[in-house]
Amino acid sequence: MNQRSRLNLLVVQILIISLLVALFGRLFYLQIAAGSKYRDAALSIQSRDVITPATRGLIVDSYGVPLALNKVGLAITIDRIAIDKQTDKGVAVMQRLSKLLKLHYRDIYQNTRLCGELAKGQRAGCWTGSRYQPIPITKAADPDTALQIVERSDQFPGVDAAPIAIRNYPGLAGVNAAHLLGYVGPLTDIDLAKAQGKSYFRSESIGKSGLEITYDAYLRGVPGIRTLIVDRKEAITAQGSNTAPIPGNHLVTSIDARLQGAVEVALADAISRGRANGNTSDSGAAIVMDIRTGRILAIASYPTYDPNAFEKGLTVQQASDLYSEKKSVPALSRALQGLFAPASTFKSVSVIAAAAAGYNLNATYSCPAEVQVGDRAFQNFESKSQGTMSLKKAIAVSCDTIWYRIAFDEWLRDGGLRPKSKPNDYFFKAAQSFNITQRVGIDLPSESSSRLADRAFKKTWYQRNKDFYCNYNDRATKAQQTPFLLLLAKENCLDGDKIRAGDAVNFAIGQGDTVVTPLKLAQMYAAIGNGGTIWQMLVGKAIVKTDGTVVKTMTPQKLGTLNATPATLNFLHEALREVVVSGTGAGAFAGFPIAVSGKTGTAEVFGRNANGALKDNTSWFASYAPSNKPRYAVVMMVSQGGFGASTSGVGVRKIYETLFGVKGNKIILGAAIFPDGKPPTKLPRISPATKPKESP
């Protein structure tokens, strides 16, 4: 062998060794360095999970009466694997099924397609689960239909009928509580995108609204997973791991089903009463709260909807009605999402402001028909002069002009349109001590923030709208160019960032830009009633396992304390009692055997309804009782309901009748919702069979 051969042989040897080393290196990278990545990829290729949903936990009231439970429904399901094997891919079977179930073939076809099989934008109604799970066409089939399918299996290969658990809101004691409870629905891509660390399984039902969404993580439980190993043709080759479902935990609320039912009836009656008196009365809300704990005992919103409609399968009409303006948007919960001017109920704030400013609460003041504020005259309610009276009486009869006077004087003292560097702002400070702009912190989704029209608000508002008002002629539509609106725009452009005299006097009687949710007003009156504590408001009390173990208790937090002296609060208590004894609330509560304290409110609303008519007044009644030892706060609001007293005041009285067990003007022994005079603190035994207590 010559030299060159020897050298070349060595070169070849080195080359070949390096090729093998390269293979070793690559093998190490694939199997060791990146092994876990490829193992995950392999798992997703070879395994299919079949999900057995867990039984969802119950939602019960404070005595254990179920508000939400699970019912057995009859589901008609289609097995995709089976119908795909048919020569026509199941077309004939699905057509027969559509005739039997009286459904459109197109809907059945769509329902049985996996979402991934359809183009984007054509996925409405698609199946979010996997092809290994039976796909439900309906969950509420009647037994005859189900029997036909089971008996004629030759006609319906791949179709099955089986009992299935469906979420049910039993409506015991007449409870609807749709906004409170919410509903469940199938997991969507949007839910998955928002999951953020929560683990969902496709084809699981999850809470979509209300308590069902807030406590979903507890209620849902953990579904059972059976892992199947499949081959390239999706045939099952082996059984993988198998875990049993863990049922969801129960949610105990502070709601009382009987009270909730009665509050809903009282609210609906108030709406009818408002309409009978010629008001639009498009919507309303009512709240009962334990003022010593912050817990909500009943909460209702009008209009409402059937919470069971979602599991039955919502029709297109039902779905669009939920958000229809014509139907007053039933999906919206007025109690926590509706924002309304509080009107005279806000005078409680003004009392605290006046006391802080040094006004003698026990002096007499004149209540004229109107007060000149700058170059404008502000009228008393219905433009009546009431003569001279004590401040207490002024609250009782809801005199406005006294407050105009005080608010205007204080505004002038603070510098008017050229405010001092450190204005006293007694009215704003009194309102701020109620934490008005802070949410009540309720355990329900989408609570709105109330708004306080103080100096800071004015400044931000001006920043946002200056451009519009200062170029009003160009920016506003033709219809907005009326002489009045043009004048308003000019004023807004000129000094829209300042508290004007009109703003100050409107603020004192709860008109203008200040708006609150019914929940916020309930929280404010609870604070007055309990001596100054501002409570967080909660519905959920505890999460309880199926075996009775308490997993978690929810306790409302103290959010703040009113900045008012005991003397001022005492005066306010007397004044609010006087409203019901001899003032605007006297008619509604005539002869009522339990002492109630409260305040009416009738708020003017700017704007017109769709039919062109001017909007009617917002009717408020905010209260607490018993007056000597306050325990409950009750607030009712009817949008466009007319007078506070006749529409909402009467409604609140009906709520107190149920709460205290009053029939006519008599207390019926043992009929009170809470026999001890306070809501139960002990957690109830939970059973789906618990029935509401009968009233004697």
Place this chain on the structure above:
Amino acid sequence: MSQIHARARLYRRSRESIFHGFDPVLTAAVALLLAIGTLLVYAATRDWYARNGLDPQYYLKRHAINISIGCLLAYGTTVIDYRLLRAYTPIFWGLGVLGLVAVLIPGLGSTVNGARAWIALPGGFQIQPAELAKIAIIIGMSMLLSERSHDSDEPSSRDVIQALVIAGLPVLLIILQPDMGTSFIIGASVVTIIAVSGAPSRWVAGLLIVAVLGAVVASKTGVISGYQIKRLQTFVNPTADAQGAGYQLRQARIAVGSGGLIGTGLFNGPQTNGRFVPEQQTDFIFTVAGEELGFLGSGFILLLYLIILMRGFSIARRTSDPFGRLVTTGVIAWFAFQLFENIGMTLGLMPMTGVPLPFLSYGGSSMFATLIGFGLLQNVHARSKG
């Protein structure tokens, strides 16, 4: 003179026992590979065949038959007289070329995976003439480059040209199939043989340049079919053809990668049993090793190959016979480039081509050819001891 004496002595010795002169390390490594390959072929097919109502041992049995025939061929190759081998080489070569022509005739050749490389025989058997052509080329070239008419230690340009003609005709026919994997392997082996033959360096350099230019021109002018281009594109950009060639390569990588350190255990690989990787018992047999035997098992297989190749180099160094050295070098190069092409493809280092893995893949022609190659190594080894 001394050469003739040595050969005669070796020839006599080799007759003393039928296993005399066998390289035990080489033989053990090949035997181990054959055993592992048998298990892997069985693992790749048993589950799927059983589930589809077919005989789960169908491939196992046929693989065993192939190995048996192959071992007989290997033995025959080992003990055969050199001169006989040389005498038959022109016939071998002629048969190989004839076979390669035959596969191109429509009706005779059958197309598998885009290449017209097979001749179907009665009884469900197929032969792949290209596999046998490899041996004919290696022996033919070695003969021409080792025995020269002139009095020089190194082959002349004339010898090199003759050798290139011997190799060129079959390679051309294989390119026409088209089977780029086999062409690459033969091409690389040809260059290796010429380099080791001691031919002038300009030939080696020139051939390497021609090979690179050829590959570029082929892909530009469409000599390589659309099918081949697609495979190459998938190699450059694996997500380009997610359901076609890219799919296969991705599945192969997933199967190998998911094996981890120790693998899922023989017969327990879900990717293998689910047959997510195509051609699992033939071209992608290494995925089965990767998934079921893990890094330890598949690394051991690589080690066995390394042992075989290193034994080959040692045989090439020890022999004093230029013909034996060139044959050995050719066989080593063939094995090395073929296993690199195959495993490299499985691991995503090389483009996808349809070449089987020596000693492991299911397939008669390939098994016979590799075992004959093994026999050639043994033959040279047996005659190299002084």
